[in-house]
Amino acid sequence: MDISLVIPLLNEEESLPELAAWIEKVMLENGYSYEIIFVDDGSTDNSWKVIESLRLKNPHIKGIKFQRNYGKSAGLNEGFRAAQGEVVITMDADLQDSPDEIPALRNMIMEDGNDLVSGWKKKRYDNTLTKNIPSKFFNAVTRKVSGIRLHDFNCGLKAYRHKVIRSIEVYGEMHRYIPVLAKWAGFNRITEKPVEHRARKYGVSKFGLRRFVNGFLDLISITFVSKFSKRPMHFFGLWGSIFFLVGLGISLYLIISKFINPETFALTNRPDFYLALTALIVGMQLFLAGFLGELIARNSVNRNSYLIEDKTGL
Numbered sequence: 001m002d003i004s005l006v007i008p009l010l011n012e013e014e015s016l017p018e019l020a021a022w023i024e025k026v027m028l029e030n031g032y033s034y035e036i037i038f039v040d041d042g043s044t045d046n047s048w049k050v051i052e053s054l055r056l057k058n059p060h061i062k063g064i065k066f067q068r069n070y071g072k073s074a075g076l077n078e079g080f081r082a083a084q085g086e087v088v089i090t091m092d093a094d095l096q097d098s099p100d101e102i103p104a105l106r107n108m109i110m111e112d113g114n115d116l117v118s119g120w121k122k123k124r125y126d127n128t129l130t131k132n133i134p135s136k137f138f139n140a141v142t143r144k145v146s147g148i149r150l151h152d153f154n155c156g157l158k159a160y161r162h163k164v165i166r167s168i169e170v171y172g173e174m175h176r177y178i179p180v181l182a183k184w185a186g187f188n189r190i191t192e193k194p195v196e197h198r199a200r201k202y203g204v205s206k207f208g209l210r211r212f213v214n215g216f217l218d219l220i221s222i223t224f225v226s227k228f229s230k231r232p233m234h235f236f237g238l239w240g241s242i243f244f245l246v247g248l249g250i251s252l253y254l255i256i257s258k259f260i261n262p263e264t265f266a267l268t269n270r271p272d273f274y275l276a277l278t279a280l281i282v283g284m285q286l287f288l289a290g291f292l293g294e295l296i297a298r299n300s301v302n303r304n305s306y307l308i309e310d311k312t313g314l
């Protein structure tokens with residue numbers, strides 16, 4: 001199979017027929033063998049019914065449905081597991097991404113040898129104040145932290161070599177950092193393509209301003225997790241030891257001073273006494289966090305919270 005399209009959606013009933021027809025047209029024009037995997041992320045409108053009826057008309061359309069809303073990342077992850085095409089393309093369901101970009105994206109993978117091509121909404125049709133400006137900042141920080149030269153990490157339109165989606169697990173809200181996950185999985189040919197972006201025609205945006213707060217917290221944790229999740233003691237143990245040794249050093253100094261000068265030395269009047277106390281406690285806490293981290297790291301198997309029973313397929 002040439003192409004798998006993975007399309008996560010939440011309450012997008014109005015957009016789906018138009019999107020499916022447009023994709024079908026592009027696929028036919030180019031003679032691709034393909035599948036469209038719609039992942040219904042717990043929609044409460046008629047999206048699933050629409051998908052069922054679309055499938056009756058076009059057997060290339062497949063559907064996965066979650067019992068409740070698990071988030072875009074879980075949707076993508078589940079779509080990735082089902083995808084069979086040698087190139088896998090993800091796209092938002094709201095018609096903001098254009099299916100006309102598909103052939104060029106596929107060529108950048110199959111002919112130019114890239115592993116991942118990310119869309120870049122160079123000209124964006126979203127609210128400037130609440131989206132575009134924070135997003136510039138967000139992308140700059142992610143570029144800096146990850147070392148990947150992309151302008152638009154969070155673009156829903158992306159193309160992957162099949163091997164890439166097999167090697168990564170998208171969980172939590174990590175869909176914003178798939179290029180970073182791919183890089184850490186060992187794929188270095190990551191590039192971008194300016195893509196057409198359109199204003200939302202139907203429905204409403206599913207992500208509010210919280211995306212930026214959550215996005216940055218995720219960036220911190222993803223950086224930490226990538227470096228230390230397999231060896232938490234290397235981080236916590238190091239800082240724990242440093243704090244503990246500093247505390248111990250000051251304590252020894254205070255004890256010696258007390259022996260030298262037993263009458264005039266008032267321990268609790270000394271600021272360094274409190275410093276020693278704090279450093280010892282903080283050091284021990286960090287050490288403890290390191291030990292607990294090691295125990296957890298050894299036992300973590302399933303980071304995705306949804307259950308197999310919780311989804312139905314077409």
Ligand code: UDP
Nearest residue numbers: 008009010041071072092093094205206207
């Ligand atoms: N989406 C989803 N689950 C969610 C939130 C969003 O599957 O919990 C889908 C949504 O239906 C759309 C895509 O993710 O297909 C992007 O969402 P949206 O268009 O609301 O984001 P924006 O374009 O405003 O960044």
Ligand code: MG
Nearest residue numbers: 092094096200
């Ligand atoms: Mg959108």
